[in-house]
Amino acid sequence: MQRFRQLLLMVTVTIVPFMSVHAGTAEEKGLAIAQEVDRNDQGWGDAAASMEMVLRNRQGEESSRSIRIKFLEVNGDGDKSLTIFDNPRDIKGTAFLSFSHVINADDQWLYLPALKRVKRISSANKSGPFMGSQFAYEDLASFEVDKYHYKYLRDEKLNDQETFVIENYPNYEHSGYSRQIVWVDKQRYIPLKVEYYDRKDDLLKTLTFNNYKQYLDKYWRAHEQVMDNRQNGKTTVLTLSNYQFRIGLNDRNFDRNSLRRAR
Template sequence: MKIIITFLKNLPAPLFAKEGNNRSVFDKEENTSLWQREVRRDFINTIHAITICLAIAVIFLLLISSASFAATAEDVMKKSQAAFLYQGKDFKSRVMMKLVSKGGQERIREMTMLRKNYGESGGNQKYFMYFFQPADVKDMTFMVYKYPAKDDDRWLFIPAINMVRRIAAQDKRSSFVGSDFTYEDVSGRDIEDDTHTITKEEKIGNKDCFVVKSTPKAADVDYSYKLSWVDKAAFLPIKEEYYDKRGELYKVFTADEVKEVKGFPTITKRTMKNLQSGHMTEVTYLKADYNIGIDDNLFSERFLKQPPKKWIE
């Protein structure tokens, strides 16, 4: 952008200089009539004007197209965020998480997850989670206030000692309940935190996808860049590849099942696989639902301790 502006500023000078040059050439033709000179001058001016106009138009077009490209990549990600993490006013689902170790050992997490949006897509959100499994954590609840461009607030209720604790949330890249998903993978990453470019378009299965490369602006992230395959129709991420600081592929996200729920295409089965540790997490959404009218006061310490049955069942 900067380059183009500088270019524009510098542009007129050589153009006028050129004109001055031309004029002096005509000035030398002393035997030509004044009229003739007038006509010629007019003609030359017109040509100059056209040239300038054309140049500006070309530059403008260039500007537009580059801006529109940039806008497209960011746009795709914004639309994807909206479709993936901000769909509806609120959302509820029974979530089954299966953590599979390299050796094939499994751990199950079962919870009800409630989410409510505050404001536009990319804005604030509140999450409420109630755990059913593992058995000894039944009744445990977890609440997240998610703010873009700011550390989340997190609270955990530990029923065995009847205690609600605030949990520091410095690192959005840390594991979500011991799975291969990070908090960010669950609740989303600020679009502005990365620079996005569309590297290519590709078909995955029968879905046409944009392939977007997102490179974090800050260095404190565990990956150097991410490639997302975003479905052109529903704008859901079909696949994501995370590359580590050494440039090696190390985590792969796949959307394994997409269903329509109340008209919203929803990823109901997803997998995150860590290629380096061999660990894998499969997540299944059961009974997913949108726009069920979750109360604001659900997201409070009181309900953390005693969540209303109607919301968690």
């Protein structure tokens, strides 16, 4: 999910990737960096985690939600995720199912237990806010290289870490963003910061990834994600814990019936 499956891992950079991200046009370099981010996060299979979502308004008032999330890696297409709300009581049992796709529009459904119905999220509504947070539905899809075209902007130090700064332009016609600027850690090829620009090309939101931990000696996951809306002053903080990998999840755990089975 830059989304809750978030891009990433530690590997030693070999000569071939090093050359590919330092040569060519700005567009070729940007694409090579994105491909390396994607390549380094392949092979984890399936995973689950606990998550706390804290919503903070402009006045600093907060409300929190307890969530479980499951992930399934899909070869040849985008990944699947299932998000289940456990608290507070008024939204307990609400579940969100997302099938990311490389080329076609993502498939997303929301189960509302109070209405006992599954609502499909239409392509035109994926820029809308997810459950009152500052994350849009489209932010919850997995990162897939072909969803964007790219441009390398510069090298830059961010909080004492050397990064590549690249620009992503969504290929999705209904995206709420005109572009994204991403700071990618040069050593681990993981995102540290993303700026989202709205359709008027004004800065809309900033997402920062904090407290990365490594799993299976390879895969990096940010245990805190902070989305700051620069236009309305609201913030959403996601704190993740209890990551488990390769626990035996399969497609049946992510079919539409899984929304109603979620407990």
